[in-house]
Amino acid sequence: MDRLMDRCTRSILTGIVIAGALCLPVSAQTDWSQVEIKTIAVAPGIYMLEGAGGNIGVSAGDDGVVLIDDQFAPLTDKIRDAVTKISDQPIRFLFNTHWHSDHTGGNENFGKADTLLVAHDNVRKRLKAGGVVDFFKSDNPPAPEAALPVVTFDQTVTFHLNGGEIHAFHVPPAHTDGDAVIHFRQDNVVHMGDLYFNGMYPFIDYSSGGSIDGMIAAADRVLTMIDDDTHIIPGHGPLSNRSELAAYVEMLRGVRAAIAPLVDAGMSLEEVIAAKPTAAFDETWAKGFIPADGFAKIVFHTLKK
Ligand SMILES: [Zn+2]
Numbered sequence: 001m002d003r004l005m006d007r008c009t010r011s012i013l014t015g016i017v018i019a020g021a022l023c024l025p026v027s028a029q030t031d032w033s034q035v036e037i038k039t040i041a042v043a044p045g046i047y048m049l050e051g052a053g054g055n056i057g058v059s060a061g062d063d064g065v066v067l068i069d070d071q072f073a074p075l076t077d078k079i080r081d082a083v084t085k086i087s088d089q090p091i092r093f094l095f096n097t098h099w100h101s102d103h104t105g106g107n108e109n110f111g112k113a114d115t116l117l118v119a120h121d122n123v124r125k126r127l128k129a130g131g132v133v134d135f136f137k138s139d140n141p142p143a144p145e146a147a148l149p150v151v152t153f154d155q156t157v158t159f160h161l162n163g164g165e166i167h168a169f170h171v172p173p174a175h176t177d178g179d180a181v182i183h184f185r186q187d188n189v190v191h192m193g194d195l196y197f198n199g200m201y202p203f204i205d206y207s208s209g210g211s212i213d214g215m216i217a218a219a220d221r222v223l224t225m226i227d228d229d230t231h232i233i234p235g236h237g238p239l240s241n242r243s244e245l246a247a248y249v250e251m252l253r254g255v256r257a258a259i260a261p262l263v264d265a266g267m268s269l270e271e272v273i274a275a276k277p278t279a280a281f282d283e284t285w286a287k288g289f290i291p292a293d294g295f296a297k298i299v300f301h302t303l304k305k
Helices: 002-014 073-086 107-112 121-129 212-225 242-264 269-274 279-285 292-304
Strands: 038-043 046-050 056-061 064-068 091-095 116-120 131-133 138-140 151-153 156-161 164-170 180-184 189-191 231-233
Touching: 038 073, 038 231, 046 073, 056 073, 056 156, 064 073, 064 156, 073 107, 091 107, 107 116, 116 121, 121 151, 151 156, 180 212, 212 242, 212 292, 231 242, 242 269, 242 279, 242 292, 269 292, 279 292
Parallel strands: 064 091, 091 116, 116 151, 189 231
Antiparallel strands: 038 046, 046 056, 056 064, 131 138, 156 164, 164 180, 180 189
């Protein structure tokens, strides 16, 4: 973890862009000292923190603070400062939506400070083993013990605190094979981790078990459990809602429908990319860190399996 962090930081300092899951949402110009943690109030006691890396969810109340994801290790102090402005209670639990390092980079810092780390079984397995994220060719070294979730679950886990329930459930392989959706039931808020990139093509980690079909199924499942008043914290992008999520899943369906016949026809990756199967969607969705060709490549790989 540290080695990768150094690599990422070095690349940022030298202005050389290296591809890596860790660097995913961080531009070549990013300097950790310049990253500002912005706090967005979502519902009473629930907040979204934006900084660099995956959006953080916060539940704060009399029973303590629960964090959903923790961005990068160099940002831990800033994240703590932001939480202190929300609540004087300790950060008791940290939940990881999946294993990627832009969502788990602070784990070791929080783990050493007696915050209890919670995640799906496969998050712990992948963090412990380390591994390559093929699309970015990033090599993640095995995480240190303190960075590993202490409590893991197979299907669901529920936190009963701060006057409500925070219900997390695993979905079949989608962005990775260890994804969870977090439902703040009483507050009508959902944190979707990287199952949802708001307003941009998503990354799907096919080398960690991810698939386009799983992404569509996960988004469809969330759509069935929310209403027009639900606030959705996406893994990346601004705070969102049901209609934006519905547009996103339609895009996923459309891109899948455009690429599947090409894969079935036996086209190579190069031929699929040359056919520009995402063209009808690019103006709206090719705005994030996954460009059009990259998304075509990702969907090709998940369908080819
Ligand atoms: Zn991710």
